[in-house]
Amino acid sequence: MASIPQGQRPELLGRVETGKDAVTGVFAIANEEAVISTSEDKTVKVWVKRDNGQYWPSIIQSFEASCSALEYGPDSDGHFAFIGLSNGQIHEFHLSTDLNRFEKKRVYQSHSSRVTSIKVVPKHNWILSAGRDKRFQWSCTRTGRDLGSHDALAWCLAVEYDETSKYGFVADYSGVITVLRLTESGFASVTTLKGHTSSVWALAYDSERRILFSGGFDQTIVVWDIGSQKGTAYELTGHNGKIRSLAYSTITRKLISTSEDGMLGVWDMDAEREETTEWGGSNVCEKCNVPFFWNVKGMWDNKTIGVRQHHCRKCGRAICASCSDQLSTYPRMGFEKPVRMCQDCHSSLTTDDRSPMASFINMKSIVTSLHLVHTLGHMVTASEDKQIKIWDVNPMMMNH
Missing domain, CATH: 3.30.40.10 (Zinc/RING finger domain, C3HC4 (zinc finger))
Structure with missing residues (x-):
C-alpha cells in the first residue's frame, strides 16, 4: 500500500511582505517569477522578483471596494485576471506579457454583495461566480451578457466546473453543494450533495477522473466520484481545524489541503480507498445488547x-x-x-x-489561499500572517 513519507517539507523559495490587510487571493503567474494577489486594502498587486531576490510590485491597481476574490490564467497575448469586490462587482483585466500594463476590459455587475469565488471556463467563454447574496451567476466573457443565475438558501462560498458534463458545483454556507447543468440559456438542476455538517469553503476538481473534493468547517474533506454516477463518496479526516483551501495536482494525483490548525495536508489520491461506512441504527448495542438511554x-x-x-x-x-x-x-x-x-x-x-496515506506539515501560520503550478512543482500561499510565500513542493509531491 502506497504511503506518503511523514515530514517532507516544501522548500521556501521566496517571501512577500504584503502589508497590514488580509490577502484574499493569490496566483503564481505562468512562466514568470511573479505573483498576482488581491487584498482587503482594495488593491490588486503584481509582484515581480528582482535581481536582489526580493519581490516588488510592478503594478498596483486600486478599486472602490475591498478585493474579495481572484481568478487568473494565461491567454494568447498575456494573462487574464478577474477581481471580485465586496460590493458585488467583478472586474476583468488583461495583463501584458511584460507584467507592466494592466488594462481594464469589462465590469460585471454579477452580485449585490461580497463576491466569494470566481471560476473562468475559457472553452465556453464563461465566468462563474458565487457571492454572499446567496447567488451563483454565470456570464459570457465575449459579450459580457448574463447567461443565468441560481439562488441558494445560504451564502454561496465556492464554485467549480466539469467541462465534460457542463456541471457547475456551488458550495454554500449551510454545507450543501448544488450541482447544476449549465447552458447558454439557463440551467437544469442535477442533484445536491450533502456530506458536510457545516459550511463548505473550498472546492477542487480532478478533471481527468471527474472527482470533486470539498472542504468544510467540520474539519472534513469529502471526495465525490462524479464520473461514475454511482453516488460514491468517502471522507478524509486528519485536520484539527476548519478546512480553508484545497488544490489538486493531476500530475502527481495529490490533494493539498490547508486548515485553521495551521497544517498543510498532502493526500495520496492514487491509493486504493474505501467508501465511508453508513452508521447503523439500533435501540441496543449490536454487540452486547445493552439498551441505549432512550430505550x-x-x-x-x-x-x-x-x-x-x-x-x-x-x-x-x-x-x-x-x-x-x-x-x-x-x-x-x-x-x-x-x-x-x-x-x-x-x-x-x-x-x-x-500505513498512512497522507502527511501533515506545520506551516507556522494559517494558509487561507494557495495555488499550485503543476508543471514546475511550485506552490504559492497566502496566510494570516500577511505574507505570500513561494515554495518548491517537488519533494513533498513526488515521493511515495
Missing part, C-alpha cells in the same frame, strides 16, 4: 441503566462505549487520525492497514 422498555425489562450510543467507524455498527473502547487510524477509509472502533474491527487491522 425505556429495554431498560425496564433488563433492570439496567441505558447507555450512550456510539458507532464503529469501520463497520458502522451501533455499539456502547465498552464495546468500542479501541482507537486506531484507518487511512484506507480516510481516517488519518485515531477514531473509535469496535473490538472486532480493531483486532482485524494489520500494520499495513494503518
